[in-house]
Amino acid sequence: MNYIYSEEDLKAWTHSHTGPFIVMGCGYGLNLSGMPLSSIPIINLSKMNRLLSIDLKQKKVTVEAGMTVFNLTRLLDEQSLALATLPEFLEVSVGACLATPVHGSDFEYTCIADLADELSYIEKGKTHKITNTDPLWNQFARHKEKVIYSVTFRCVPQFKLSKQIAWESDDLLEKYFTQDLNEFRSLTISWYINQKKLLLYKISEFFRSSEREIETPIRIHRLSNYFVTRLMAFLKTGGRPFCSKSHLILGPWQKLSYYEKLIFNLWKQKDIEFSIPKKNIFSFYQALKTLFEKQKKIPTKAIGFRWGGTRKIPHIPFWGAEEVVWVEIVSKNSAFIESVLEIAQKFSPSFHTGKYVAG
Numbered sequence: 268m269n270y271i272y273s274e275e276d277l278k279a280w281t282h283s284h285t286g287p288f289i290v291m292g293c294g295y296g297l298n299l300s301g302m303p304l305s306s307i308p309i310i311n312l313s314k315m316n317r318l319l320s321i322d323l324k325q326k327k328v329t330v331e332a333g334m335t336v337f338n339l340t341r342l343l344d345e346q347s348l349a350l351a352t353l354p355e356f357l358e359v360s361v362g363a364c365l366a367t368p369v370h371g372s373d374f375e376y377t378c379i380a381d382l383a384d385e386l387s388y389i390e391k392g393k394t395h396k397i398t399n400t401d402p403l404w405n406q407f408a409r410h411k412e413k414v415i416y417s418v419t420f421r422c423v424p425q426f427k428l429s430k431q432i433a434w435e436s437d438d439l440l441e442k443y444f445t446q447d448l449n450e451f452r453s454l455t456i457s458w459y460i461n462q463k464k465l466l467l468y469k470i471s472e473f474f475r476s477s478e479r480e481i482e483t484p485i486r487i488h489r490l491s492n493y494f495v496t497r498l499m500a501f502l503k504t505g506g507r508p509f510c511s512k513s514h515l516i517l518g519p520w521q522k523l524s525y526y527e528k529l530i531f532n533l534w535k536q537k538d539i540e541f542s543i544p545k546k547n548i549f550s551f552y553q554a555l556k557t558l559f560e561k562q563k564k565i566p567t568k569a570i571g572f573r574w575g576g577t578r579k580i581p582h583i584p585f586w587g588a589e590e591v592v593w594v595e596i597v598s599k600n601s602a603f604i605e606s607v608l609e610i611a612q613k614f615s616p617s618f619h620t621g622k623y624v625a626g
C-alpha cells in the first residue's frame with residue numbers, strides 16, 4: 268500500500284507509474300465491491316486530508332480528497348456551517364463522493380456530488396481544475412487515470428432537522444410510492460418483508476415552535492428492528508421526533524465497528540444498491556411483490572428504499588435528469604439478489620459504483 272501525503276506526492280506517483288493502479292480513499296467501497304486488490308498497486312489517500320481553504324462569506328470550503336466527510340462536517344460545524352445533504356455513513360472520503368454516487372435520502376439533492384462546484388485532479392504528474400459547468404464534469408467519475416486531489420463544496424448555514432422513527436404495516440408501502448411526500452425533507456423505509464412491516468425514518472425541518480421534538484446530542488443510528496423497538500421503548504418517545512444539528516440527524520453512522528465488519532465478512536453478505544427512476548418505482552415494487560408471493564421466506568432482513576431529489580447542477584455525474592429512489596439489498600443469498608436484479612433490469616436501474624456491482 269502506498270500512502271500519499273500531499274499534492275506533490277500524488278504528482279510524483281502518477282508521473283512515475285504508467286501501468287494500472289487503484290485509488291483508495293478510505294477503502295470501504297472497494298471492500299464492498301469484492302474487488303481483488305492484491306495484484307495491482309494501490310495508492311491510499313487517507314493521509315492526504317487537509318483543509319485547503321474556507322471562505323465564510325461565500326460559504327465555500329476546499330479540502331483534500333482523502334479527508335473524511337465526518338471530519339469535514341466537524342470543521343464546518345465549528346464555523347456554524349453544514350453540507351446540505353450527507354450520506355448516512357460519514358467515514359467515507361470526499362474523493363469517493365465525487366468518484367462514486369455517494370448519496371443520502373433527500374428530496375432536494377440527489378448526491379453529495381450535487382454540492383461540489385469545482386475539483387482539481389492529477390493526471391500523469393500534472394494538476395488540472397474542472398468546474399461543474401464544464402460539460403466534461405459528468406464524465407469525470409468514469410476516468411481511471413485521473414485522481415481527484417481536492418474538492419470545493421458549497422455550504423449552508425448549520426441547520427436543525429428532526430427525525431421520527433416509526434413502525435407501520437407494509438400495506439402502506441404502496442401509499443409512499445404513489446403519494447406526494449412534500450411534508451418530508453428525507454424518507455428512508457426498511458421493508459421487513461417476512462414480518463410484513465415497515466420501519467420508517469422520516470426527516471423533516473425542525474419546527475422551533477413545536478414542543479413535540481426531543482432534543483438529542485447523539486446520532487440515532489439506523490439499527491436493527493429489535494434495537495430500534497427497544498430504544499424507542501426505553502426513551503419513551505411516544506412517536507415524538509428527535510431533533511438535532513443536521514449532521515447528527517442525516518449522518519448517524521460513524522466508523523464501522525469491528526463486530527459489524529466481522530459479521531459482514533463471515534456471512535459473505537453482498538450489499539447492492541441501485542437507483543430506479545421515481546416514475547418506475549411503483550411498477551418495480553409490484554413486480555417485487557409478485558416475486559415474493561412465490562417464496563416462503565425471503566432471504567434478506569429488509570429491503571431499503573431511500574428517496575433522492577433532483578439535481579441542481581447541469582452536468583451531474585452518474586444520472587440523467589430524473590428523480591430517483593435508491594433501493595438497497597443486503598443478503599448472502601446470491602440467487603435471491605440475482606432474481607431481484609433481473610426484475611430491476613426492466614425498470615432502468617443505475618448502480619451505486621461505491622458498492623458491489625452485479626456482473
Ligand SMILES: Cc1cc2nc3c(=O)[nH]c(=O)nc-3n(C[C@H](O)[C@H](O)[C@H](O)COP(=O)(O)OP(=O)(O)OC[C@H]3O[C@@H](n4cnc5c(N)ncnc54)[C@H](O)[C@@H]3O)c2cc1C
Binds near residue numbers: 297298299312355
Ligand atoms: C456501513 C456503510 C454504510 C454506507 N452507507 C452509505 C450511504 O448511506 N450512502 C451511500 O451513498 N453510500 C453508502 N455506503 C457506501 C460508501 O459511501 C461508498 O462505498 C464510498 O465509495 C466509500 O468511500 P471510501 O472513501 O471508502 O471509498 P473507496 O472504497 O476508497 O473508493 C471507492 C471508489 O472511489 C474511487 N476513488 C476514491 N477516492 C478517489 C479519488 N480521490 N480520485 C479518484 N477516484 C477515487 C476508488 O478508486 C473506488 O473506485 C456505505 C458503506 C458502508 C460500509
